[in-house]
Amino acid sequence: MNEVRVSVCMATYNGAAFVGEQIRSILTELEPQDELVIVDDASRDDTVDVIRRIADPRITLHPRAVNHGYVRTFEEAMRLAGGDIVMLADQDDVWIPGRRALFVRALQEGAVAASNLVLLGSDAPLRSPIRRVPWRLSARRSRQRLRNELRILAGVAPYFGCAMAVRRDVVDRVLPFPSFLTESHDLWLATFGNAQGLLVxxxxxxxxxxxxxxxxxPSRPRGLAAVLRARWMLLRAWREALRR
Incomplete structure (x- = not known):
């Protein structure tokens, strides 16, 4: 397992308050050959300075002068990654010990992996913004492609980029992100995995x-117009994923 090189891709923007704790939790998990690729999306606070003060040779920081939004920032970080496995990370969460090993193992079976997550401070499961019930992924439903995609379209599938990873051999297929993708890079990755039967x-x-x-x-349901725009974008994403 230690021979595998993992690249962690993080997009930062005005994250000075929490990014240091997140980076430390990631570095504790990583092996010496791994890397943490951070693209900062023109932060206006001292996020870049906080990152630079963490002296670890596994970190590479790429500050932007112009803000392009989190979708394109994650895309750039993934392009810069050189590892066998590409894991995504938000700037404000905390990794649970054992995360690296779980994803390395899962990606021996599939090419896109997604895990469950819990809330910091309580370890309670995240709750659905619609039904308010615990939001969990089931391993036995990994390859139920139509069911999973319908749940994505219905807004009840808990795929979060911070809890996802892809194998190197599919990075060039998931990138570039579709030009119409203005949000939900995580749902694009899940849609690709479902469409290709590669999701775990x-x-x-x-x-x-x-x-x-x-x-x-968002932690709460959005307005109808925003929901309809998002669903149309996801339908286009499904069609695009089938072609790749």
Missing amino acids: HIEQPTIRRRLHADNTS
Whole structure:
């Protein structure tokens, strides 16, 4: 397992308050041959300085002068990654010990993997914004492609980029992200995995997710117009994923 090189891709933006704790939790998990690729999306606070103060040769930092949004920032980080496995990480969560090993093992069976997550501070499961019930992925449903995709379209599939990884041999197929993708890079990765029959669910939580006012992923249902736009984008993503 230690021969595998893992690249962790992080997009940062005004994350100075929490990014240091997240980076330390990641570095504790990584092996000497691994890397943490960080693309900063023109932060206006001292996020870049916080990262630079963490002296670890496994970190490579790429600050941007112009803000392009989190979707394109993650795309750039994935392009820069050189590892056999590409894991995604948000700037404000905390990794649970054992995360690296779980994903390395899962990606021996599939090419896209997604795990469950819990809330930082309580270890309670994240709850669905619609039904308010615990949101969990089931390993036995990993390859139920139509069911999984319908759940994505219905907004009840808990795929989060911070709890996802892809194998190197499919990175060039998931990239570039579709030009129409303005949000939900995580749902694009899950859609690709479903469309190609390559998705694996990890039932164990691997992330402690920090909820705060600036989370990119919404914690409450959105308005009807926004939902319809998002669903149309995801339908286009399914069609695009089938072609790749």
